[in-house]
Amino acid sequence: MDAVTLHYDVSGNDFTCAGEASRKIKKTLKTLGFSPEIIRNVAIAVYEAEINMVVHANGGTIDASVTPEQIDVVLKDTGPGIPNIELAMQEGWSTAPENVRQLGFGAGMGLPNIKKYSDALRVESEVGKGTTIYITVINK
Numbered sequence: 001m002d003a004v005t006l007h008y009d010v011s012g013n014d015f016t017c018a019g020e021a022s023r024k025i026k027k028t029l030k031t032l033g034f035s036p037e038i039i040r041n042v043a044i045a046v047y048e049a050e051i052n053m054v055v056h057a058n059g060g061t062i063d064a065s066v067t068p069e070q071i072d073v074v075l076k077d078t079g080p081g082i083p084n085i086e087l088a089m090q091e092g093w094s095t096a097p098e099n100v101r102q103l104g105f106g107a108g109m110g111l112p113n114i115k116k117y118s119d120a121l122r123v124e125s126e127v128g129k130g131t132t133i134y135i136t137v138i139n140k
Contacts, residue, residue, distance in 0.1 A: 001032070001067070001068055003065050003066060003067045004028065004032065004065070004066040004067075005063070005064065005065050005066075006024070006025060006028060006062075006063070006064040006065075006066070007061065007062070007063050007064075008020070008021035008024065008025075008061065008062040008063075009059070009060075009061055010050055010053045010054060010059045010060050010061065010062060010077075011054070011059045012053065012054055012057060012058030012059035012060075012079075013054060013055075013058065013059075014054060014059075015054065015103060015105075018050065018051055018054045019047050019050060019051065021046065021050050021062045022043050022046040022047035022050050023043075025042060025043065025046055025062075025064055025073075026039055026042070026043040028066070029042060029043075029066065029071070032066065034071075034139065035139075038071070038137060038139055038140070040117075041117040041118065041137050042071050042073070042117075042135075042137045044113060044117040045073070045113070045114045045117040045118045045121075045135050045137065046062065046064075046073055046075075046135065048109070048110045048111070048113045048114045048117075049062075049073075049075045049110070049114055049133050049135065050062065050075070051105060051110060052110045052111075053075060053077050053079070055096055055100050055105055056079055056080065056095065056096070057077035057078070057079025057080070057130065057131065058077070058078075058079055059077065060075060060076050060077030060078065060079070060130070061075070061076050061077075062074070062075050063076075068139060069138065069139055070119075070136055070137060070138045070139055071136070071137045071139070072134070072135070072136050073133075073134075073135040073136075074132065074133070074134055074135075075132070075133045075135070076130065076131075076132045076133075077130045077131055077132075078129065078130040079130050079131060080127065080128065080130075081125045081126050081127040081128055081129055081130055081131055082123070082125040082127075082131055083127050085123050085125060088111050088123075089111050089112060089115065089123075090108075090112070091108060091109060091112045092108040092109070093108045094108035096108075111123065114133070114135060117137075118135045118136060118137050119136050119137055119138045120134070120135070120136035121133070121134070121135055121136075122134040
C-alpha cells in the first residue's frame with residue numbers, strides 16, 4: 001500500500017463540527033484494516049488536538065499520512081501560540097475561557113492525552129504566530 005494522505009480544514013469556534021476530522025480519520029483507518037487499538041489511539045490523539053484548534057486557535061489544518069507501519073499527523077494553526085509548552089503539557093492546566101468550560105471542554109487534558117495515546121509527539125509554537133503539532137502512532 002502506498003501512503004494514504006488526508007487533509008482537513010478545521011473551523012475555529014465551531015463546536016458543531018469539532019471532531020469531524022478525527023471521525024473521518026478513524027473511518028479511513030477502519031477501512032484500511034488497522035487494529036481497534038491503533039484506531040483508538042489515533043482518534044483520541046487527533047480529537048484532542050482538533051478540539052484545541054477549535055477552542056484556542058480559530059481552527060487550522062490537519063494533514064495525515066497513513067502507511068502500513070505508522071500514522072503521522074500534522075496539525076497546524078495560526079492562533080495565539082502556546083507561551084509555555086512545558087506548562088501546557090501538565091494535566092489540568094488550561095487557558096480555556098469559561099464559556100468553553102461550560103460546554104465540557106477545557107479540562108486541561110488535551111496535550112497530556114495526545115502524549116499518552118501517541119508514540120511520538122512534537123509541539124512547536126510561537127506566540128502570536130501559531131502552533132504545529134506532530135503526532136506519530138506506530139502500527140504495532
